[in-house]
C-alpha cells in the first residue's frame with residue numbers, strides 16, 4: 001500500500017509575522033485528514049505557529065545539541081518550539097552554506113536524537129542532468145546523507161532537481177518517475193522492503209496547483225515539498241486538494 005501523502009510547505013526566508021494569515025487560512029479550511037500537511041516557516045515563527053492544527057517544521061538544524069555555534073539552532077530547540085520535523089540538506093543550504101552530505105548525515109542524526117522527522121533533500125544540478133549524471137548524483141547524496149538508522153517513521157526524502165527550484169521549470173513526468181523509482185529501489189536495497197516502502201518520497205521544484213495532480217499521479221511520488229506556492233493559502237490549499 002502506498003504511504004499516506006505528505007504536502008510540505010517550505011517558506012524559506014519568507015514569513016514575517018504578517019504571514020501568519022497563510023496558516024490560519026489553511027487551518028480554517030479544515031484540511032482533509034487523508035493527507036498529512038507540514039509547514040516549515042522561518043525558525044522565528046515555529047513557536048507561534050505550532051499547535052494550531054498543522055504540523056510545523058524547521059528548515060535546518062545544527063548537529064550539536066548545544067554549544068558555541070553562533071547563529072545556529074539545535075534540533076532540540078526546534079522540538080522545544082513545537083516542531084515535528086526539519087528539512088535538511090536543501091540545495092540552498094548546500095549552495096549558500098557549503099553543506100556536504102556528511103554534514104547532512106550528522107544533522108539527520110541530530111534530528112532523530114530530538115525526535116524530529118528528517119526531510120532530507122537530494123537533487124541534481126542542471127549540469128549533472130545534461131551530463132547524464134542524474135542518478136549517479138542522487139545515489140551519492142543518498143549514500144552520504146542518510147544514516148543507517150532510517151525508518152519509515154523518521155525519514156522523508158525530497159527529490160528536488162536544483163534547476164527546477166523557483167524557476168517555473170519542471171522535469172517531465174517520466175523524468176520524475178525515473179528518479180523516484182531509483183530512490184525507492186536504492187532504499188529497498190539498503191534498508192529492506194518494509195522500511196523502504198514506507199519512507200515517503202516527495203517531489204519538489206515549481207509545484208503549482210496546475211501541475212500538482214499529474215505529479216501526484218506518478219508512481220512513488222508520495223507528496224510534494226512546495227516552496228513559492230506554499231506562501232499563498234489558495235495555491236497551497238489547491239495542491240493539498242490535488243493530493244487527496
Ligand SMILES: O=C[C@H](O)COP(=O)(O)O
Pocket residue numbers: 010090160164165166167168204205206207225226227228229
Ligand atoms: O523546498 C522547496 C523547493 O525548493 C521548491 O521551491 P519552489 O516550489 O519555489 O520551486
